[in-house]
């Protein structure tokens with residue numbers, strides 16, 4: 001199933017996004033750089049910081065975004081520095097600012113730690129367009145948590161690429177929440193390059209109306225004893241379509257590494273389409289790759305049990321879906337954002353005829 | 355004379371094209387306790403599910419009348435709102451939803467009234483104490499990892515909270531130890547004391563000793579073949595269903 005047409009790849013040119021999107025007021029520890037991205041200024045400094053330590057990862061969308069971005073942040077964490085408060089980035093596209101092409105670069109030096117939340121919304125009825133790339137470089141023992149929440153309007157399009165490079169015992173933890181927009185592309189690639197590098201990717205998605213969702217998650221194990229974990233929970237209703245590709249790739253040298261991939265999707269209507277393509281590539285013998293997937297309707301007995309307690313069919317289904325999302329939502333370390341996600345799931349359910 | 359709460363007239367029910375309930379009549383007045391006994395496979399759970407409105411159980415003939423209204427075609431949630439409650443023989447596990455959240459949602463749905471968080475907490479705590487349940491259950495996921503007995507107690511907790519007009523208990527006492535049976539019986543009695551009606555499906559007399567029922571019915575092959583008092587339950591207890599079948603079976 002091919003659900004994304006080529007039109008999304010042609011980026012609008014020279015459109016500014018004039019709203020403030022970096023919402024962080026607290027004082028930062030010394031040496032931390034947190035700036036809006038700027039072609040002339042910070043990019044060069046970053047090139048130097050990233051220099052050679054990380055292998056280049058090529059992605060077809062990267063050059064396009066790299067040339068024409070209008071937003072994004074540069075975030076550098078020096079050695080041993082922990083930023084306790086979350087870095088909040090909020091894009092709210094509207095009639096005057098319908099386009100966000102963002103490039104975010106995060107460099108976490110040895111044993112540094114931070115959490116970044118990026119929230120994408122768009123005004124009702126606006127044909128908003130978001131395309132983004134987020135690159136994270138995590139050195140030994142660094143720990144970076146990124147939470148991305150996409151809840152744009154049904155008229156919007158969203159395409160997001162995320163790449164993580166992890167050294168030594170560094171760790172990148174992603175939480176991806178995809179609840180909106182007409183077309184959603186969400187790609188994550190993590191390169192576990194060091195000994196005992198780690199990455200977790202937890203995601204939920206909701207497809208309603210005619211939404212098309214393209215998810216591709218890759219964990220590329222290069223270092224020995226590296227550990228990755230992918231956990232995805234989804235729900236599809238109406239005429240929504242989803243394709244999920246989960247790749248566990250154990251390169252030469254990834255001895256005794258372990259990757260686990262789980263994908264569960266609830267199909268609420270017979271009119272939805274769901275494809276799941278797991279891939280397990282091993283160039284090394286002594287590795288462990290686990291894959292589990294299931295796609296199915298809500299169990300009739302469970303539904304009846306809930307309805308016998310007075311919940312109408314939609315409420316009962318909503319409860320079961322929310323319950324399946326729950327373990328992922330609970331990983332979002334901020335109550336206000338957990339509530340935002342719960343409310344949006346609720347709104348999506350109440351909006352539709354399901 | 356007491357008002358009729360539930361009337362079942364010549365009910366026939368098919369499950370997957372097969373007739374299981376084959377012409378059943380039953381009348382329950384307000385405040386009465388009725389017992390249904392019958393061997394495995396005689397159709398007891400089928401009757402319970404049908405009364406609650408399970409879509410898989412198709413009424414091919416007959417009428418179910420609740421408070422003077424024909425409810426054959428009502429959905430389960432609509433019946434719950436009318437005041438019918440079923441304590442399931444096999445309660446479902448719903449991971450990800452806590453007992454407290456679920457019950458608050460259920461209470462809101464059944465009553466149509468918003469349940470304030472604090473007021474509901476208080477109500478729940480009170481009902482849990484009555485049933486000698488540890489407070490900790492409120493925060494556990496609904497039935498997940500509960501023992502058989504804990505699930506049954508949880509059904510009674512739900513019944514106490516939802517406060518139905520008619521509670522149907524499908525083998526709620528099966529698999530319970532004597533203490534748990536006593537606690538369940540007391541829970542049922544508290545509902546009954548408010549002049550609510552109870553329909554108990556059971557195999558054992560232990561629960562009946564506490565409840566002091568008005569009627570005992572014997573269900574065989576989809577029909578009530580005999581109605582009496584406690585003496586019927588004692589006869590079954592002493593002589594078994596085979597004897598009962600030989601004595602009351604109608605062909």
Ligand SMILES: Nc1ncnc2c1ncn2[C@@H]1O[C@H](COP(=O)(O)OP(=O)(O)O)[C@@H](O)[C@H]1O
Pocket residue numbers: 369370374392393394395396397398399400401410
């Ligand atoms: N969901 C179902 N699907 C198929 N057969 C069923 C179903 N429910 C009940 N039956 C059948 O109906 C008959 C009565 O079952 P049940 O009502 O569960 O009996 P009881 O509760 O008295 O033991 C049995 O033969 C059983 O196999």
Ligand SMILES: [Mg+2]
Pocket residue numbers: 398399400443524525
């Ligand atoms: Mg049964």
